[in-house]
Amino acid sequence: MLKFCTSANPHKTAITAVHYDKFCKEPEKYLEKSTHIVASISEERLENLFNLAMLHHFSLGLVPLNTQKYLAGALNLPLNVDESIDIALQNNMQAIDLVRCNDQxxxxxxxxxxxxxxxxxxxxxxxxxxxxxxxxxxxxxxxxxxxxxxxxxxxxxxxxxxxxxxxxxxxxxxxxxxxxxxxxxxxxxxxxxxxxxxxxxxxxxxxxxxxxxxxxxxxxxxxxxxxxxxxxxxxxxxxxxxxxxxxxxxxxxxxxxxxxIRDALLINAPxxxxxxxxxxxxxxxxxxxxxxxxxxxxxxxxQKHIPLLSYASEERFKDLFQSLREDAKTNSTYLTLMTLSTILASIGLLLNSTSVVIGAMLLAPLMAPIVSLAMGILRGDENLLKASTAKIAIGVVTALISSVAVIYIIPLTVITNEIISRTNPTLLDLGVAIVSGIAAAYSKSFKEIVQSLAGVAIAVALVPPLAVAGIGLGMGEIYIFIGAFLLFLTNLVGIILSATFTFQILGYSSVLKSKKSFLFVSLLLAAISFPLYLSYNEIYENHKLSLFMKQERYLINGKYIIINDADIRKKANMLIINLHLSAREQLTRSDLGLLKKKIQSHTDRKVYIKAKIDYIL
The missing domain is CATH 2.60.200.40 (Tumour Suppressor Smad4)
Known part of the structure; x- marks a missing residue:
């Protein structure tokens, strides 16, 4: 117990020690000459002391015990006893609130x-x-x-x-x-x-x-x-x-x-x-x-245990579900955009123009119903499943008819690099589709980044493969149709599966409700994975052949030939190899024929070679 005076310690206070129990029995007796109490006591006693302080209107200086870290933290008090006592003895009391929970x-x-x-x-x-x-x-x-x-x-x-x-x-x-x-x-x-x-x-x-x-x-x-x-x-x-x-x-x-309780206690604090x-x-x-x-x-x-992944409700994600249902509806705008984007893509492919093809990707509306289908599979929403599946099917048929029509109107038979590049899908394309599906579902879930769907559409490129497939049909080149349509299926399946899982992780359903639909898509993935693997393996083998040819120095009829670059493409069961050669002496048809035989010895496929020759003087 303290009372202020002019000497006796650095704070000029006179200090009187009193046992807690004695003070509680007769607080009025000890408060006659002083109204400031310094205490270092247990939690149970501290609560009673607070009650007495509110009743008798005395101020407090608290010295936390070593075990009272919560008290020290609440009042910013040091756990060092000497420092706490120094603060407790200061004449700088202010009021703080007190909270009572069930009278504690x-x-x-x-x-x-x-x-x-x-x-x-x-x-x-x-x-x-x-x-x-x-x-x-x-x-x-x-x-x-x-x-x-x-x-x-x-x-x-x-x-x-x-x-x-x-x-x-x-x-x-x-x-x-x-x-x-x-x-x-x-x-x-x-x-x-x-x-x-x-x-x-x-x-x-x-x-x-x-x-x-x-x-x-x-x-x-x-x-x-x-x-x-x-x-x-x-x-x-x-x-x-x-x-x-x-x-x-x-x-x-x-x-x-x-x-x-407002301003319940007067205390000293730093x-x-x-x-x-x-x-x-x-x-x-x-x-x-x-x-x-x-x-x-x-x-x-x-009524259920907390699930591994979040579950959701119509009330919680009403705006998103409304948007996805709208995306699953087939209308004239969708058909118009599918037709225009396919025509644009077909022309760009025939012109070998990358920029025109990218413009077609941006225009294509096919991503929206695919994302809706993913949500329909996850939530088991039959109406969403049927509507989005029908919209995708109508879009595919529209794209094929449009691209075939372009070939009949513009009777070009040139198979450009833009076309060839979309006829050999591999597991890498499936990887692109999976990442794009994740990005599409994530973008659709958040309004502030929904504009990113345009970038996703460019990355995965759904319409150009359909346009190539239609061009293949129009030209009568079945291998082009099969390769391009396999690429489209790869993109479709990859997006659906990854978007489904992404929506689940984001909390739109704790369980996969349309298991039959998911099983069908999974079986389709398994079916296309084998040709994708074969195609990937083939590209890898072609890459090895290309490296081998560039590292090899060929001696033909006493003439050294260097292969600077080798671009290998598959057409049906044939390898089309574009070579960039360097030589010091004039090469005859016989020399080039022998070079072809040496290259042919490294592969089982028939080889068709186009060569550009630079002569070194």
Missing amino acids: TLISKAVMGWLPLLDTQSSKKSLKQYLFDFYTELKKLFTVNLIPFEIETANGKKIKTAASGVIVLHHQKSSMVSKLSPYENSLRDGMISIIIFSPFSVFEYIKFLFIARLSMKKRKTLPTIIGYIRSSKIEIKPQKPLKADIDSYSSSSTPLVCEV ESFWEDNPKSTTVKEAVKVDNLPNEKEIPKYS
Whole structure:
């Protein structure tokens, strides 16, 4: 117990020691000559001391025990005893708010429900201990159900949702939990905050946990599995009784009613505490629960264990589903764009113009129904499945008819490099399709990046292979049709499968509902994978042959011939090789014939050679 005087210690105070029990029995006796108490006591006694301070209006200087890190953190007090005593003896008392939860004093936080690895001290653990705890809690995560909660604020606003747990925060600026919310809280603003955790899936929770652990700064937005409420009074009512741990030393049971008492205590604290806790009377109630399940979704989330991947509902993703349904409808605009893009692609292919072909890719509308089909497979939406499948089929037929018509109108029989390049699909093309499907589903899921679908359309190029297939039909070249249509099927199957899984990971369904459709697409993938592998292997063998020819120095009839470049293309069962040769002496037809025989000896296929010769003087 302290009373101010003019000497006796650096703070010019006279100090009188008194036992806690004696002071509690007769506080009026000891407060006759002094109104400031310095205390270093246990949590249970600290709560009673706060009650006495509010009743008898004396100020406090607190010296935390070594075990009271939460108290030191809440008031920015050092754990060093001498430094804490120095602060406690200063004549610089100011008022702070006090929070009562079910008539118990809350200093830092109250926790109810299941919130693994989010305790404020977990960051002090070793990596080995943290990984062990993570593994232990991860196993529990698969057995947890979200609990229905009803939460009411001081203004009478009621929120019904489902959550795994709730944390009530008074002030914890240095804790990991406090950094999860972008909103500031203070011990002098008349408000109490709660953070509501509602993980939609194991995957979402793990992602959130790693981001929360790695982030050192306060977040600018709420994480996707969190809701936030700030009010002067909050009542929390879970559907089933829960234990509420208060400041790790006390507990209560739900329902939990937490209320702020303004300017309840006069305390001494360091300057850093007052800077972090400016006094405010203008802070308004805040309710940010858009990330949480709404009242209609509560039964779905509370009756099942948290899934590995998120599940979704029409209410949650209404805008996206509406957009996908529109994309699955066949209309005159779609048919017009398919016709125009195919005609443009066909002309570009015949002209060997890459820029014209790219323009056709941008114009083509075929990506939209494919993405809709992926969602239809995932969600088991029969209407979406039928509509998108029909739209894709109509688009394919339209493209083939349009490109065949171009060949009849423009009777060119030149097979350009642009055409040839789309007749030998490989596993690499399947890889491009898979990545494009992921990008398409991701872009479609977020309005702010939906414009990226144009880039995806260029990357995967759906219409040009169809145009090449139609050109092959028009020319009567079946090998061109088969190769180009195989490329189209490769793109189609790759996009559908990868977009389906991407939508699942993004939370649009926890399970694959249209298993028959998915099985059909998977079987189609298996069917085309073999020719893709053969084609890839063939390209690899051609590449090896090209390298071998360029490294070899041929001696023909006493004349040295160097192959500078060799471009090898397959046509039916023949290899067309374009050679760029260098020689010092004039090459005769006989010399070139012998060169062809030497090259032919390295492959089983018939070789057709075109040569450009540079003579070195």
